[in-house]
Amino acid sequence: MRKTFDIHIHSNYSDGSNSVGEIVKRAKKIGLDGIAITDHNEIEGSLRAMEFDSAEFRVIPGIEVSSKEGHIVGLGVREVVYSELSAEETVKRIHELGGLAIAVHPYDRIRQGVGDLIYELDFDAVEIYNGHTLSVTKSPEDTMKGLNIPAVCGSDAHCLDEIGMAVIRVKGDPIEAIRNGDVKIEEHIKTSRILMNYFKKRTGLF
Ligand SMILES: [Zn+2]
Numbered sequence: 001m002r003k004t005f006d007i008h009i010h011s012n013y014s015d016g017s018n019s020v021g022e023i024v025k026r027a028k029k030i031g032l033d034g035i036a037i038t039d040h041n042e043i044e045g046s047l048r049a050m051e052f053d054s055a056e057f058r059v060i061p062g063i064e065v066s067s068k069e070g071h072i073v074g075l076g077v078r079e080v081v082y083s084e085l086s087a088e089e090t091v092k093r094i095h096e097l098g099g100l101a102i103a104v105h106p107y108d109r110i111r112q113g114v115g116d117l118i119y120e121l122d123f124d125a126v127e128i129y130n131g132h133t134l135s136v137t138k139s140p141e142d143t144m145k146g147l148n149i150p151a152v153c154g155s156d157a158h159c160l161d162e163i164g165m166a167v168i169r170v171k172g173d174p175i176e177a178i179r180n181g182d183v184k185i186e187e188h189i190k191t192s193r194i195l196m197n198y199f200k201k202r203t204g205l206f
């Protein structure tokens, strides 16, 4: 049976709103089988979250690295990968640490993604749906053309409401499943909710 993981979540160790404990509680409540906390250039929240790892609820370590050429998630990584390396060096470092290098939101119109480097560098997966992406410069279908690595997705949640909006469904260990290319993706992205949260934050009105 496949299990459901949200592998792209931010805690208040970077720019997320919630503590690791709150994130884990919420993820369990909505029925996820596990998560990865992937804070920007910061590993502490992810390591804290590992304390909640169990057979029933898996917590995978991870980090979202701001490389010079765009954001890259290192999944399965337990230490900081320094930002401001080139994308190529970042991928190499993530591999040295035993992790998977995932090109996240590569074609986001607003935020920094690695774009066409997904076709050149040794990425293990590409995130084709991201819960925080409002607009892309290349469709998921076109992105995957000629690419021989699995497509994944993640909510990129920065608050509790957003957790689980884009998830992967895998058999067994998520890292191994991605390595083997046996991943299904599901998105439940509600753009209206993202916009509402944005205005809520900005205006404090509702
Ligand atoms: Zn990002």
Ligand SMILES: [Zn+2]
Residues within 6 Å of the ligand: 008, 010, 038, 064, 156
């Ligand atoms: Zn992110």
